[in-house]
Amino acid sequence: MNRLQDVLNSARAENRAVLIGYLPAGFPTVDGSIDAMRAMVEGGCDIIEVGLPYSDPAMDGPVIQVAADQALAHGTTTPDVLRAAGAVADTGAAALIMSYWNPIEHFGVERFASELAARGGSGVITPDLIPEEAGPWITATDKHDLGRVFLVAPSSTDERIGITAEACTGFVYAGAVMGVTGARDQVGHSAKDLVQRTKRATDRAVCVGLGVSTGDQAAEIAAYADGVIVGSAFVRRLLDNRDPRKGVEAVRELAAELADGVRRGSKAR
Secondary structure, three states: OHHHHHHHHHHHHOOEEEEEEEEOOOOOOOHHHHHHHHHHHOOOOOOEEEEEOOOOOOOOHHHHHHHHHHHOOOOOHHHHHHHHHHHHHHOOOOOOOOOOOOOHHHHHHHHHHHHHHOEEEEEEEOOOOOHHHHHHHHHHHHHOOOOOEEEEOOOOOHHHHHHHHHHOOOOEEEEEOOOOOOOEEEEEEEEHHHHHHHHHHOOOOEEEEOOOOOOHHHHHHHOOEEEEEOHHHHHHHHOOOOOOHHHHHHHHHHHHHHHHHHHHHHHOO
């Protein structure tokens, strides 16, 4: 968690938002996904979410589902995901794993936390786990100094936001819209209100995801949030460029565009 906190604290000191990029490990291949994640860091991402492909992704939209299905078809495993997280950590960026709870529980809660920490990982985002049911996870992440990231949504009550924020030790993930992941023409208007409500409940960083795909959208969010999370737009670049080298370059270019947007938006704070 120290690297994650270093990144968040450094950005706060500079009065800017962080850029967080997501890709599922194993797409188009495990090594190919690692190359793309490194390119995202080179393009300007501060934090990388390494997705653990799962067969029942309740929160994932069609673009990420296609990539995750291909990763699973290629035989991507949890150890592969941990290896990808370690490769990201080696770049100096903060490496998080984004995973539904079932794969973590199946792998072994203590084992998962221990192996991620050993590889230099900074934390885990668990979109379908709520704090009230996270006892073993809280114990394991505290033991191994991993950041916990839970989600709040526009429908969350102030009480629910408070409970969720209190359980986070990394940042609070604020879903900009109700629904699944996917790039959108506009970011939900409720995102700013959700960030403001969450900031009243916690001093931790509040980062916004679901729907961001352009530099202008990143700038809009960076003006009021502590972080901008982008996933489907990166995956789409790889889907649209079947040549691995072109895909990696397209991902790097998108990261640079988004990083520029984050810097522009942060100046408007």
